[in-house]
Amino acid sequence: MSEKNPRFLTNATVIKVLAKVFAFQAIEINLLRSQAGISDANWKTLKTEAFKKTYAKQRAFYEDRLNGAFALEHISQSERETRLLELWLKQSEESSKDEQ
Structure with missing residues (x-):
């Protein structure tokens, strides 16, 4: 019996696949936009x-949630921003997994 080696995706392969997916999504969006008569501007x-609304909602959610934790620690503003960004990215990844 021949042993099957596990398949590994290189970064280049993943980038190529994502580029194709995004290209098809862009085409679909442009078709829908032209059908709806929405100009570029x-x-x-x-x-x-x-984007601004989504970012503001996410930021408000995490700031409210972490206010108590930050009050207990002496953390710089840049560290707070970093932690908020990390949490937002983690939540975004989890929500994208849930959608699949």
């Missing part, structure tokens, strides 16, 4: 507002 404004 309006799309950029909508996208910027959505």
